[in-house]
Amino acid sequence: xxxxxxxxxxxxxxxxxxxxxxxxxLRGHNEPGGGFIGGLIGASGLAVYGIACGVAEVRRAMVxxxxxxxxxxxxxxxxxxxxxxxxxxxxxxxxWWIFELEGQEIALSTPLIxxxxxxxxxxxxVATIALTLENDEEHY
Amino acid sequence: MGPSIDVSxxxxxxxxxxxxxxxxxxxxFTGPLAGWVxxxxxxxxxxxLLGFIGPVSENxxxxxxxxxxxxxxxxxxxxxxxxxxxxxxxxxGIGTFIVIYSGAYLAGHPHQGRFFSYILMFMGSMLGLVxxxxxxxxxxxxxxxxxxxxxxxxxxxxxxxxxxxxxQALVVTGGGGLVLLAGLIALxxxxxxxxxxxxxxxxxxxxQHSFYQPxxxxxxxxxxxxxxxxxxxxxxxxxxxxxxxxxxYLHSATMVKAGVYLLARMxxxxxxxxxxxxxxxxxxxxxxxxxxxxxxxQTDLKQMxxxxxxxxxxxxxxxIGFGTKEAILGAVLYLCAHSLFKGAMFMIAGTIDHGxxxxxxxxxxxxxxxxxxxxxxxxxxxxxxxxxxxxxGFLAKEEIYLAMTQGVWPDLLFLAVxxxxxxxxxxxxLLIAFKPFLGPEKPTPHxxxxxxxxxxxxxxxxxxxxxxxxLFTGWLNTNLLDPVGGAIYNNVIDAHLYLAFDITNPAVxxxxxxxxxxxxxxxxxxxxxxxxxxxxxxxxxxxxIGFDWVISSLIRTAxxxxxxxxxxxxxxxxxxxxxxxxxxxxxxMIVTGTLPQIPDIPVLTYYEWGAILIAVVGLxxxxxxxxxxxxxxxxxxxxxxxxxxxxxxxxxxLAFTQFMVETLSVIILALVMTRLHLDSKDHREIEEAVRxxxxxxxxASGFAIVLVAVLAVDLDLSLTExxxxxxxxxxxxxxxxxxxxxxxxxxxxxxxxxxxMAAGLAILAIIRVRARNRFAPPAxxxxxxxxxxxxx
Numbered sequence: 001x002x003x004x005x006x007x008x009x010x011x012x013x014x015x016x017x018x019x020x021x022x023x024x025x026l027r028g029h030n031e032p033g034g035g036f037i038g039g040l041i042g043a044s045g046l047a048v049y050g051i052a053c054g055v056a057e058v059r060r061a062m063v064x065x066x067x068x069x070x071x072x073x074x075x076x077x078x079x080x081x082x083x084x085x086x087x088x089x090x091x092x093x094x095x096w097w098i099f100e101l102e103g104q105e106i107a108l109s110t111p112l113i114x115x116x117x118x119x120x121x122x123x124x125x126v127a128t129i130a131l132t133l134e135n136d137e138e139h140y
Numbered sequence: 141m142g143p144s145i146d147v148s149x150x151x152x153x154x155x156x157x158x159x160x161x162x163x164x165x166x167x168x169f170t171g172p173l174a175g176w177v178x179x180x181x182x183x184x185x186x187x188x189l190l191g192f193i194g195p196v197s198e199n200x201x202x203x204x205x206x207x208x209x210x211x212x213x214x215x216x217x218x219x220x221x222x223x224x225x226x227x228x229x230x231x232x233g234i235g236t237f238i239v240i241y242s243g244a245y246l247a248g249h250p251h252q253g254r255f256f257s258y259i260l261m262f263m264g265s266m267l268g269l270v271x272x273x274x275x276x277x278x279x280x281x282x283x284x285x286x287x288x289x290x291x292x293x294x295x296x297x298x299x300x301x302x303x304x305x306x307x308q309a310l311v312v313t314g315g316g317g318l319v320l321l322a323g324l325i326a327l328x329x330x331x332x333x334x335x336x337x338x339x340x341x342x343x344x345x346x347x348q349h350s351f352y353q354p355x356x357x358x359x360x361x362x363x364x365x366x367x368x369x370x371x372x373x374x375x376x377x378x379x380x381x382x383x384x385x386x387x388x389y390l391h392s393a394t395m396v397k398a399g400v401y402l403l404a405r406m407x408x409x410x411x412x413x414x415x416x417x418x419x420x421x422x423x424x425x426x427x428x429x430x431x432x433x434x435x436x437x438q439t440d441l442k443q444m445x446x447x448x449x450x451x452x453x454x455x456x457x458x459x460i461g462f463g464t465k466e467a468i469l470g471a472v473l474y475l476c477a478h479s480l481f482k483g484a485m486f487m488i489a490g491t492i493d494h495g496x497x498x499x500x501x502x503x504x505x506x507x508x509x510x511x512x513x514x515x516x517x518x519x520x521x522x523x524x525x526x527x528x529x530x531x532x533g534f535l536a537k538e539e540i541y542l543a544m545t546q547g548v549w550p551d552l553l554f555l556a557v558x559x560x561x562x563x564x565x566x567x568x569x570l571l572i573a574f575k576p577f578l579g580p581e582k583p584t585p586h587x588x589x590x591x592x593x594x595x596x597x598x599x600x601x602x603x604x605x606x607x608x609x610x611l612f613t614g615w616l617n618t619n620l621l622d623p624v625g626g627a628i629y630n631n632v633i634d635a636h637l638y639l640a641f642d643i644t645n646p647a648v649x650x651x652x653x654x655x656x657x658x659x660x661x662x663x664x665x666x667x668x669x670x671x672x673x674x675x676x677x678x679x680x681x682x683x684x685i686g687f688d689w690v691i692s693s694l695i696r697t698a699x700x701x702x703x704x705x706x707x708x709x710x711x712x713x714x715x716x717x718x719x720x721x722x723x724x725x726x727x728x729m730i731v732t733g734t735l736p737q738i739p740d741i742p743v744l745t746y747y748e749w750g751a752i753l754i755a756v757v758g759l760x761x762x763x764x765x766x767x768x769x770x771x772x773x774x775x776x777x778x779x780x781x782x783x784x785x786x787x788x789x790x791x792x793x794l795a796f797t798q799f800m801v802e803t804l805s806v807i808i809l810a811l812v813m814t815r816l817h818l819d820s821k822d823h824r825e826i827e828e829a830v831r832x833x834x835x836x837x838x839x840a841s842g843f844a845i846v847l848v849a850v851l852a853v854d855l856d857l858s859l860t861e862x863x864x865x866x867x868x869x870x871x872x873x874x875x876x877x878x879x880x881x882x883x884x885x886x887x888x889x890x891x892x893x894x895x896x897m898a899a900g901l902a903i904l905a906i907i908r909v910r911a912r913n914r915f916a917p918p919a920x921x922x923x924x925x926x927x928x929x930x931x932x
Contacts, residue, residue: 030873092886109872122893
């Protein structure tokens with residue numbers, strides 16, 4: 001699999017996939033997409049990069065260990081669930097802040113934060129599995 | 141009047157957790173002053189709680205709360221009455237000194253920031269526990285204290301003994317917590333109340349219910365596990381593996397009292413029956429005697445204190461079971477006195493250990509000149525522990541003896557138990573106060589030196605408080621005893637405690653008997669100790685050994701089952717899984733005779749046939765693939781065809797997911813193959829291939845038949861209509877699938893992502909262990925060259 005062509009193209013593909021994964025994540029509430037699918041795309045992007053350039057390179061690019069990303073995902077999803085408690089609404093109630101910015105309607109919400117958490121968990125967990133398997137020895 | 145109750149209680153329950161989050165950074169920036177800086181949090185909570193004394197002593201009950209899952213009556217609600225306020229003050233007050241003490245005790249420890257974090261988390265959990273109103277809030281904080289206690293006991297996790305002790309404490313107290321949860325749910329079902337304050341209004345009803353006995357037993361098991369009553373006591377002495385501030389705070393002053401708190405709280409709801417009386421007094425009394433006797437047997441300062449803590453917890457449980465007004469007042473006083481003197485004693489033991497390098501009482505002596513302040517603090521706490529006049533401990537013991545000298549014959553038995561138990565604990569107190577300090581100086585691992593102000597602040601303040609509190613009986617009557625006693629007794633109590641030494645009072649004679657017996661024990665301590673040791677060796681079996689036996693048989697059983705089912709050949713497990721699956725799919729329909737009719741071949745357009753054709757080609761490619769890698773990729777083709785079908789039938793989300801899952805499965809399967817160094821070719825015998833083929837056809841046709849059966853039923857569209865109608869207006873989203881995932885059923889998703897994360901963690905751990913074993917010294921390492929080739 002490790003051909004020159006693949007090695008040359010892979011970083012570009014991986015970058016595109018990551019950008020696309022975030023696009024899919026953000027559009028998810030109204031169009032097909034969402035954190036889960038976005039996360040899978042993102043993880044595939046990382047896997048492609050890993051196959052082409054080696055696990056060490058992916059780890060360097062990610063800065064943090066992917067399992068930490070997964071833990072962070074569960075953490076912010078839970079935080080998104082806890083936020084409504086401060087306005088005396090039950091756990092996981094969706095809160096929305098919809099405002100205009102330069103003529104565009106922007107909608108920020110706790111379900112969005114929750115979805116970002118889902119994205120982080122999926123990317124983190126799948127990348128952990130893929131990278132650990134790709135790795136040949138010592139460095140985990 | 142300060143800030144509103146809502147705000148104060150919210151601050152009290154959240155502040156320790158926020159502080160825990162920031163503790164490692166605060167430690168980084170403030171260095172050696174971290175203890176003093178972080179102590180501001182518990183100190184401010186203490187001051188806030190002090191402000192509640194006024195309203196609470198007038199029998200006002202303060203409440204605050206947030207709804208959490210209103211559908212199940214679960215909320216984060218808190219209430220403050222005399223009982224919770226007293227516990228809250230003890231937790232935050234002693235906590236302040238513990239945090240200061242930890243700053244010095246663990247100075248220079250590489251994980252000191254983490255330690256602060258754990259101990260503040262514990263403080264928040266414990267405060268939440270005693271302030272909780274809703275039953276489930278109570279349970280959550282209850283289990284949080286078990287978990288934080290686990291982290292603290294295992295703080296020094298490089299030592300096997302610490303890990304074992306932490307595990308044991310978690311199993312016993314966490315397991316007890318689950319039993320308690322069952323009891324709380326039953327209470328909720330029986331009474332229809334979901335809060336403690338609501339339950340208190342139904343006092344007297346539960347006792348007549350037919351479920352009274354199981355409910356009472358479940359609550360008692362939970363409380364006994366937490367408060368280390370015999371036979372669930374063995375985890376507490378082992379928990380002394382934790383750093384000394386933890387022993388002082390969790391395992392004497394606060395956490396182990398949670399069980400006592402619960403029993404006191406439940407006394408009006410479950411108490412007042414014969415069963416309640418006998419269970420609590422018998423188990424409490426046994427724990428008192430066992431704890432006292434085992435304490436004298438020990439020579440390690442912390443172990444001695446740990447066993448006297450057991451004794452004290454037994455004493456408190458016994459008094460709550462006794463349930464008369466005097467017994468309850470005695471319990472309240474003893475609770476406060478014990479937290480003060482035992483907290484101080486533990487910190488003193490830690491200071492001695494810190495100053496000399498040993499905790500063995502037989503190796504210590506003549507420290508009076510090197511550690512004068514510690515010596516004074518030790519004497520003051522021992523005065524309270526032994527119950528000598530004017531100390532709070534004296535008042536407590538007098539009240540307890542008064543309770544036992546009121547009536548009939550069983551009281552005399554209890555009185556005897558109490559005198560012996562108290563004498564044993566007094567012995568230990570006096571030994572610790574005098575033995576290390578008097579006599580000739582003994583050589584210690586390092587030159588003895590006095591503790592720093594941070595190490596001494598706690599012992600000095602707590603022991604002085606324990607001594608002089610006895611002088612303020614008027615204040616104690618109105619502000620402590622009336623509200624707390626009233627809460628436990630569920631009736632207005634008017635305490636008339638005063639300091640006196642009246643020899644016509646039988647309670648005084650009981651105290652004198654205790655002193656005489658304690659004095660005799662101190663005089664002959666070596667003989668008593670060796671006698672107790674011989675007795676212990678003669679029995680030769682302890683609950684601690686029993687615990688190990690239970691855990692190891694559990695592991696052996698699990699191991700045996702695993703070895704039977706997972707005999708090391710992957711194809712066998714897969715066969716078991718798929719045969720079971722085929723049976724599950726077919727059997728119900730065969731048994732109930734509801735096998736569906738095979739439907740006619742539908743009319744499809746050419747591109748739908750196209751998708752099916754791709755799938756069939758993929759399948760044929762799998763069957764005829766010469767290498768495994770090709771088979772895996774071909775399986776991916778079949779998966780893509782399915783995704784295409786989803787797309788054609790208007791489920792873009794599903795199709796999208798299917799595409800990604802197929803891609804990732806192919807990548808991961810290919811990686812696993814190289815990782816496991818499998819043969820690239822499949823070498824199955826023809827019989828095996830036929831067997832596997834039959835199983836796969838059975839499973840696949842089973843799924844197909846179930847799908848046909850499902851489609852034969854008219855589709856109920858009411859849910860679809862509901863989501864279509866409400867998704868955009870109330871959840872602001874047009875993509876129903878995503879809205880369901882992140883909003884309507886977000887709690888399911890939260891569960892699922894937690895599972896995904898845990899699975900990632902588990903796989904990481906398994907592969908690491910494998911790798912480590914492979915490179916373990918005994919096995920010769922595989923030459924790098926060969927490995928490279930195998931995985932290429």
